Amino acid sequence: MSEPDGIWENGRAGTQVSALDRGLHYGDGLFETIACTGGHARLLTLHLQRLGEGCRRLGIEALDGTEVGREIAVLAAQVPRAVIKLLVTRGSAVARGYAVTGAERATRVTLRYPWPVEDPQLASRGVRVRTATSCLGENPLLAGLKHCNRLEQVLARREWTDASIADSLMYSSSGALVSGTMTNVFMVRNSRLETPRVDRCGVAGVMRRTVLRLATVAGIAVEECTLHAADLEQAKEVFLTNALIGIHPVRELDGRRLAPGPVTRRLQQELAPLLAGGPLA
Amino acid sequence: MSEPDGIWENGRAGTQVSALDRGLHYGDGLFETIACTGGHARLLTLHLQRLGEGCRRLGIEALDGTEVGREIAVLAAQVPRAVIKLLVTRGSAVARGYAVTGAERATRVTLRYPWPVEDPQLASRGVRVRTATSCLGENPLLAGLKHCNRLEQVLARREWTDASIADSLMYSSSGALVSGTMTNVFMVRNSRLETPRVDRCGVAGVMRRTVLRLATVAGIAVEECTLHAADLEQAKEVFLTNALIGIHPVRELDGRRLAPGPVTRRLQQELAPLLAGGPLA
Numbered sequence: 001m002s003e004p005d006g007i008w009e010n011g012r013a014g015t016q017v018s019a020l021d022r023g024l025h026y027g028d029g030l031f032e033t034i035a036c037t038g039g040h041a042r043l044l045t046l047h048l049q050r051l052g053e054g055c056r057r058l059g060i061e062a063l064d065g066t067e068v069g070r071e072i073a074v075l076a077a078q079v080p081r082a083v084i085k086l087l088v089t090r091g092s093a094v095a096r097g098y099a100v101t102g103a104e105r106a107t108r109v110t111l112r113y114p115w116p117v118e119d120p121q122l123a124s125r126g127v128r129v130r131t132a133t134s135c136l137g138e139n140p141l142l143a144g145l146k147h148c149n150r151l152e153q154v155l156a157r158r159e160w161t162d163a164s165i166a167d168s169l170m171y172s173s174s175g176a177l178v179s180g181t182m183t184n185v186f187m188v189r190n191s192r193l194e195t196p197r198v199d200r201c202g203v204a205g206v207m208r209r210t211v212l213r214l215a216t217v218a219g220i221a222v223e224e225c226t227l228h229a230a231d232l233e234q235a236k237e238v239f240l241t242n243a244l245i246g247i248h249p250v251r252e253l254d255g256r257r258l259a260p261g262p263v264t265r266r267l268q269q270e271l272a273p274l275l276a277g278g279p280l281a
Numbered sequence: 282m283s284e285p286d287g288i289w290e291n292g293r294a295g296t297q298v299s300a301l302d303r304g305l306h307y308g309d310g311l312f313e314t315i316a317c318t319g320g321h322a323r324l325l326t327l328h329l330q331r332l333g334e335g336c337r338r339l340g341i342e343a344l345d346g347t348e349v350g351r352e353i354a355v356l357a358a359q360v361p362r363a364v365i366k367l368l369v370t371r372g373s374a375v376a377r378g379y380a381v382t383g384a385e386r387a388t389r390v391t392l393r394y395p396w397p398v399e400d401p402q403l404a405s406r407g408v409r410v411r412t413a414t415s416c417l418g419e420n421p422l423l424a425g426l427k428h429c430n431r432l433e434q435v436l437a438r439r440e441w442t443d444a445s446i447a448d449s450l451m452y453s454s455s456g457a458l459v460s461g462t463m464t465n466v467f468m469v470r471n472s473r474l475e476t477p478r479v480d481r482c483g484v485a486g487v488m489r490r491t492v493l494r495l496a497t498v499a500g501i502a503v504e505e506c507t508l509h510a511a512d513l514e515q516a517k518e519v520f521l522t523n524a525l526i527g528i529h530p531v532r533e534l535d536g537r538r539l540a541p542g543p544v545t546r547r548l549q550q551e552l553a554p555l556l557a558g559g560p561l562a
Contacts, residue, residue, distance in 0.1 A: 002376040007300050016297035017305060019288050019390050024298060025368065026431035027308020058432070059439055083377065087306065090435075095283040096364065096394050098431065098438040098462055109300050113377050137418020137482065138454040141436050149430035150307035150379065151339070154371075155422050157379040158340055173419040173454065173481075181379055200454075201418065 004111040005079075011071055011108070021107055023089030026098065027148040029107075030054040032206075034084040035244045036076035037115075038277025041084065043243065044072060046206040051088060054145045060090045061106040071110060081115035083244060089148070116244070123268065126251030126260050127166035127240065131229075132156040132181070135173050136201045144204040153181045166248065167240060169232075172201050177227040183242045184208035187235035188263045192221040194231070207241040214270045220263060237261035246275045285392040286363075292352055292389070302388055304370030307379065308429040310388075311335040313487075315365040316525045317357035318396075319558025322365065324524065325353060327487040332369060335426045341371045342387040352391060362396035364525060370429070397525070404549065407532030407541050408447035408521065412510075413437040413462070416454050417482045425485040434462045447529065448521060450513075453482050458508040464523045465489035468516035469544045473502040475512070488522040495551045501544060518542035527556045 007015050022028035032047040041047075048065050055062055072084055091104040134156045142149070156168055167180035177196050179185055184205040186195045193215050198204045215222045232238070238250040238258055247268045249260030288296050303309035313328040322328075329346050336343050353365055372385040415437045423430070437449055448461035458477050460466055465486040467476045474496050479485045496503045513519070519531040519539055528549050530541030 002378075004301070004377075009300065015300050017300050017302075019290065019296050019298050019392070020285070021298075021305065022435075024302065024305045024310075024370070024390075025312070025429060026435055027429055028432060028435050029305075031306070058436070085377065089305070096285075096366065096397075097283075098434045100435065100439055109305075111300070116377075134422050135420060137420040137423075139416060139418040139433060141415050142418075142432055147432055148306060148308055149432045151309060151423060151428055151430045152420060153379045154303075154307055154309050154381065155339070158381055 002113055002116060004113050006075070006112045008071070008110040009107065011067075017107060017109060018092045020092040021089055022091060022093050022104065023087070023107065023148055025093060027150070029087060029089030029148040030058065030060070031088070031146055031148060032086045033243055034072060034086060036079070036082040036084055037275070039077045039080065040277060041072045041076040042274060043206045043210060044069060046209060047086070050146065050204065050206060051086065054147065055088065055106070057141070057145060058090070058147070059100060060088065061104065063088060063106065063108065068108065075110065075112050079112075083113040083115060085111045085113065087111070087148070122166065122248050123246065126249035126258070128164055128252040129180070129240070129250045130160060130165055130168050131254050132159055132168035132170045134159065134170070136170050136178050138172050138174060138200040140200055143201050144198045146203050156181045171229070175228060176200070177229065177232060178202040180240055183240035183245070186211065186239050186241065187227070187232060188237035188261060189231070189234050191263070192223065193263060194223050194225055194227060196227050197224045205242055207243050207246065210274070211241050211247065211267055211271070214267055218266060218270055220266070237264050239264045246271050283394055283397060285394050287356070287393045289352070289391040290388065292348070298388060298390060299373045301373040302370055303372060303374050303385065304368070304388065304429055306374060308431070310368060310370030310429040311339065311341070312366060312368045312427055312429060314524055315353060315367060317360070317363040317365055318556070320358045320361070321558060322353045322357040323555060324487045324491060325350060327490060328367070331427065331485065331487060332367065335428065336369065336387070338422070338426060339371070339428070340381060341369065342385065344369060344387065344389065349389065356391065356393050360393070364394040364396060366392045366394065368392070368429070403447065403529050404527065407530035407539070409445055409533040410461070410521070410531045411441060411446055411449050412535050413440055413449035413451045415440065415451070417451050417459050419453050419455060419481040421481055424482050425479045427484050437462045452510070456509060457481070458510065458513060459483040461521055464521035464526070467492065467520050467522065468508070468513060469518035469542060470512070470515050472544070473504065474544060475504050475506055475508060477508050478505045486523055488524050488527065491555070492522050492528065492548055492552070495548055499547060499551055501547070518545050520545045527552050
């Protein structure tokens, strides 16, 4: 079903990695999930920027962005549509234990997957969403990064099996709204667009960043702020974003009905050229 | 220096794992670090118990404890001393994304390392310890487990390079004392032995558990409680534990001098037969 049609390690075809890789032992790495349509890798510059920033913050060997960008571009051009997962770890452990010696050479694993089967109604009619029981720990040093310590998301994703539920919203251990398990969340209150800050936990999604920029250009008031469950209850519109789906309106949240509203529709319209495989205006 | 002298995957010699392993992608796994002395794997039952409990809590396929125990025992018997790391992941991803299908088969990687070069003075004279700047996120669903989401420890370990510092004490995001990066911590106040609870974060170490039991048997009042920096300042004795080191007194904490005290010495004495390779009384 959704097995990759190709796997490359540091640019060479290969399906295995060292059993000493620190990614395997500690989740000591970062990843990007890149939507490729029309032979192009969408938002590739933003993906590589975030990955580079992650390597810098974690002290992982810097990638050659030009080389990696070229690899992704070539793989994207070979098929009409694909999802490319780019995984970068600190590399093989030089010694046992958490300590980094500085001699580690990053491991880059590139996996190309078929584009998932999707229901076009999810973007138009909206998706059903629930709230996760499990929470997200807070750590400013990891916040914003798409790192490989994802057990919290794995456990949250195990909370439901109903295929009609698109995602679960997650709160931090101190009660702040953060995101879905695999999406960022936005809400509209008093004609203003709000999304949770990602400075204590959560991922600074490339689509989140794109939507924030599109909203600003469109003259919509936007704010990244600390939001709680009570704020979400006041929201007139709620939508989810990620690199693959773009913007999905939420039509039901824990049984409460919501309608895709004008701000959501306007942003979907602004985003449409990008999702169709072209550049943004 | 400390490279493994052998690696086995699911019981067969092998140095690589699948690039689709969920351990690599999400840190979706657990591990045990087992000290082997005199041909025997110390506290093996406790290690396998904790691993089994971790698999149950994360929903990872249960191991055959008898088979794994036999593997470890055989590997321990082949050399006078060794450190065996047992790593168990949820296995290869059946599909892209966090969702677990239930069809995943656990991956077991067993690595045998040479015993580290150690300074015998650390157990007698004590170790120097600092306080980490970075904190630990809180998540009750992961607390106590020795899971593979260890970026927080990796980052904390990057804070110092001075080889005379044995470990850093870490606090949770809400300010509670938790542990060292690779040790549990105990303190003595008013002749009472205290150690942080591990129900919001931290690892329930097998040596921690052993020391708690030894203290109880020895008639020392013990408590697992919520402790803060102010409590640590009042401590008369502080010591660190893990499966390899046993008990190391702290002789210096952020520049403050401490002396190994009577409770620490008594517990070291009780633990000595185990560290020498024999059973506990």
